[in-house]
Structure formats: C-alpha cells, structure tokens
Amino acid sequence: MLRGPATINFWADDLEAARKWYxxxxxxxxxxxxxxxxxxxxxxxxxxxxxxxxLGLIDxxxxxxxxxxxxxxxxxxxxxxxxRAALDRLSSMGARPYLPLTERGExxxxxxxIDPFGNVLGIMYNPHYLEVLGR
Numbered sequence: 001m002l003r004g005p006a007t008i009n010f011w012a013d014d015l016e017a018a019r020k021w022y023x024x025x026x027x028x029x030x031x032x033x034x035x036x037x038x039x040x041x042x043x044x045x046x047x048x049x050x051x052x053x054x055l056g057l058i059d060x061x062x063x064x065x066x067x068x069x070x071x072x073x074x075x076x077x078x079x080x081x082x083x084r085a086a087l088d089r090l091s092s093m094g095a096r097p098y099l100p101l102t103e104r105g106e107x108x109x110x111x112x113x114i115d116p117f118g119n120v121l122g123i124m125y126n127p128h129y130l131e132v133l134g135r
Contacts, residue, residue, distance in 0.1 A: 007045070007054040008076050011067070012117035015059045019044045021116060022057060025093060030057075049078065050133055071098060071114045077122035079129040083109045086123045095121065 012018035019041070023029050030044035044057045080086040083101055091097075095113035098120055102110050112122040 004051065005053050005076070007056050009056040009058055010115070010117065010119040010121075011058055011060040011063050012119075013060045014117070015041060015044070015057060018057045018115075018117045021093065022046060022055065025090070026055075069118060071118055071120045073120075075099070075112050075120050075122040077110060077112075077124035077126070079126050080123045081125065083111050083123055083125050087111050087113070090115075090121070090123075 010018070019030060022044075023046075026046055026048050028046060028048065030046050032043075032045040033041045034043040035041065042059045042062060046055045046057075047053070048055055087101060090113045094116045098114045099110065099112040099122075104110060107125065107127040109125040110122065111124075112120055115121050
C-alpha cells in the first residue's frame with residue numbers, strides 16, 4: 001500500500017528565507033513554485049536525492065489549525081553518506097541539535113536537527129538504503 005514518500009512538507013514563517021536556506025543546503029533551486037505569476041510564493045518544491053523525492057516548503061499561514069509550533073512528532077530521516085559531516089554542515093548553517101548522533105548497531109547511524117524555521121530534519125546512514133539503491 002505505501003510505496004514511498006511522495007512529498008515531505010516543512011512549514012516556515014519566512015518562506016523566502018526557507019527557500020534560500022534549503023537551496024543552499026541542497027545545492028539546487030526549487031523546481032516548482034505556487035502561486036507564482038508575480039505574486040508572493042506560498043509553496044516551493046524541491047526534487048532531491050537518488051529517487052527525486054519531493055521536499056515542499058509551505059508558508060506557515062497555510063498550516064492546518066492547531067499545528068504545533070514546537071518541533072516534535074514524526075522524524076523523517078534522509079539517507080546521508082556521512083552523518084557527522086552532515087551534522088557539521090547543518091550546524092554551520094544555523095540548524096540546532098535535536099537528537100544527537102547515535103550509533104544504532106549494524107552500521108545504522110542517526111541524528112536530527114531543527115532547521116532555522118522550526119522543522120525537524122532527520123539524517124541517517126542506512127546500509128539497507130544502499131543495498132536497495134544498488135539493485
């Protein structure tokens with residue numbers, strides 16, 4: 001039934017700052033903007049990673065009623081080749097620690113940060129991800 005993430009959405013009070021921050025982090029500009037056409041954007045979307053997963057940035061004014069402002073809940077982990085190096089880069093860009101680098105055994109390593117906009121960004125070295133990618 002679940003075939004893989006389609007779009008992961010992050011919220012930001014300052015959508016333009018979030019777009020710039022994620023463009024710098026990812027090394028690509030968003031491929032999609034809404035509404036566009038000279039009006040301020042309410043949504044930006046990036047395609048990233050080995051499977052071109054979508055990361056959407058949404059102006060927080062469109063958030064569902066009652067959406068907590070504090071980080072927490074589900075953590076989506078993105079595979080990285082070097083968790084320590086990714087943490088160092090994220091920290092240098094202003095992300096704050098959320099979960100420390102943790103060795104989970106059998107080659108699995110996880111960590112998470114809070115981006116400057118209050119979203120939890122999980123990172124992980126996952127040998128199974130690499131096995132699937134290699135097939």
